[in-house]
Amino acid sequence: MAKNIEDFSCGMEMAILKHAAALANNEESPALTLVERPVVDEDDFGEMCFRVYDSTQYDYAITVSWFRETDDGLGVVKTDWGVVRNIDVAQRKFKLVNDWEAQWIGVEDLVRVVKTKRAGF
Template sequence: MRISKLSNPTLGRFVLPEQRELYLRMKEDEKLVHMPVLEQDELESFQYQLRDAAREDYAVTVTWWQSVKGELGTTRSMWGVVKWIDANARRIKLVNDEDVQWIPIGCIVSVRA
């Protein structure tokens, strides 16, 4: 099988580390997404699950969107116990064995028990 230079433009030429880094950064930027738009009933469901998890002290998995470049970002997930719901700052404190994370309530896109 023969690989053409068109399918792999770096084949047969020297690439500077700076060029490679820029190329990889551009590929990472292509993976960024806009914040998902959620329905009101989904948001209310998340808030109910978070309050219940905090009250009953059981673990949940929270997925949230995090801005990377302006309106583009990535989603992150973490499991843990909701230790605090800060209604004034509109964020939750999620704690597990390895990490503590303050997550903005407005950025949460999924909560699973």
């Protein structure tokens, strides 16, 4: 009986690892629907930059959507949430930090920035 449980456990572990690998590969897969870089109005861009800066000053979470180019001007729009912890003015990017990860996002790639509402309110 113990051997059967170990076989099942090992089999499930391998299945989970294969599934995780498939998900990771799918992110870069050419099967994704690629879009052209969205055009952002100048006033909207100014408002988004204000939200990014405001997140550093008042320590509140924002939801950010940005364009990530993958092939000759085409790419995907990624969305994530977090608090802005650092702004690199020289390289024109900011660091978005949440519970799971931290990532640098280019200011020119911004598509949408909104203040994240707190759960339960």
